Amino acid sequence: MYESLLLCCEENELFAEASQIFSDMRFYGVEPSDHLYRSMVVTYCKMGFPETAHYLIDQAEEKGLLFDDVSIHTGVIEAYGKLKLWQKAESLVGSLRQKCTMVDRKVWNALIHAYAASGCYERARAIFNTMMRDGPSPTVDSVNGLMQALIVDGRLDELYVVIQELQDMGFKIRNEGCRLFPTMHLYRIMIGLLAKGKRVRDVEAMVSEMEVADSSPTFLYGILNSGNHSKAEKLLGVMKEAGVEPTIATMHLLMVSYSGSGQPEEAEKVLDNLKVEGLPLSTLPYSSVIDAYLKNGDHNVAIQKLMEMKKDGLEPDHRIWTCFVRAASLSQHTSEAIVLLKALRDTGFDLPIRLLTEKSDSLVSEVDNCLEKLGPLEDNAAFNFVNALEDLLWAFELRATASWVFQLAVKRSIYRHDVFRVAEKDWGADFRKMSAGSALVGLTCGLTTCRQDASLQGYPLSPKSVVLITGTAEYNMVSLNSTLKAFLWEMGSPFLPCKTRSGLLVAKAHSLRMWLKDSSFCLDLELKDAPSLPESNSMQLMEGVFPKTWPYEKRDKVIRADIEGGKEKLEKMKKKVGVKRRRKLVRRKFIRGVVLSKPVEIR
Known part of the structure; x- marks a missing residue:
């Protein structure tokens, strides 16, 4: 029964549920099968818990179960690498070397990439040399790992040196009929790596050795990542001369790059060029231009572009809605947010402005219907829209409204059902990919339920630790980890950053x-x-954090109440227990006893 349940969970990617079922199975003394051990190792790796997966491997081997499938071990090593835990990946490979006469090539390559993720070039090179000496021979994956390690470590000047060394070792990298991989493949790898390091001249020199038609898409992507837009424009011209027409997606990438660098006018020029060329346009390029102006604080221009889009015969969709709602959530004053939301209302979408200004019961069903329509659309339409909406409602202190919108998102499977695992008496939560407002709503709702359990049932049982997963990424320039940390610490909570992850x-x-x-x-x-x-x-963005999560007057009131409450408790304890009086010590005169020098003989 357990194995069937776990198989269903694995097929539907319900990894948290699979972990809970596996724990229950072990609790009731049901011994996992060989297949089940393998399945759970893979599951824990996908969940980002390679330590648990490694522990399961050790447990299985203690019971005589051997994993002959090398993918099991490489999966754990790769998961360690993603978390920059190369020491633990190294330990796993060390134990494999003791058991095997020759370590599989895939295991070595996985370890090289684990080193590369942390910029440990010397360690990666040592493994590469071991493969050259003892076998199996390195592959394209091995070489890619070496170069990636140099990039991560910031040692771009050594890239050409490494290539020269490989050539001296017999690897024919540049000539036709390569020993390891096609010349074009290597060039593309080098272009991508150099572009990440903003080595534009080096990228240009490398592209000059390739055919323009083959290299230009990769080169354009690299140049845009480096922030050098003039070079990208020149390359677009070369592409057209060579007969390679840029696609809408390519031009969208260019506009997003301009948006990220604070150049909305340049993004608009790209849009104008697309109009002149007569290409069929969707809301995608328009949303790039509008978002660029909104992020730059040019709200009036953004509204003007919205009206122009509507005149051009395009109806605003979820992309445009999300841009405006997100910008409204970041507005310093309520009046600014109202202007942006009224612009959406004037184009036919009045739901956000009504959520902010009305108290109608019909809003619940209207939001639910809207989320239902957005659910099947591409580009995570529903997820991005709800994230922006939650930020807006939290920012302007409509927290109860934000709560039921959050619940609707869970109902529609836009947010996971296990965001906060209170029902499982786990109390842990996973807020990754959520916006700051969404995470704060979910956290507060979860803490409310936790408090009821703590008061009535005494959960969780010690010595269990409670883990909140925030991730390290930023969502729309906001660090979720720092925001939740500030919120919890301002409340005096015992949550602290994990020391190992x-x-x-x-x-x-x-x-x-x-x-x-x-x-x-x-x-x-x-x-x-x-x-x-x-x-x-109520939420002012400062260096990627929303620190102003509690109104200061409320915070001071709560702190004073906390101090007064502590004094009252102390007085009650004194009255209950009583104060023991200290015994008064009386000083008495010390009289030394008389000792006779010669004892008198008594008869």
């Missing part, structure tokens, strides 16, 4: 339970809507 916040169960039960900050975690809209945004 970034992107995790960990709290001891006992400390968390006591904080939830006794802290004044946790007395009223219910999400409520403000009676009226505030004049300004």
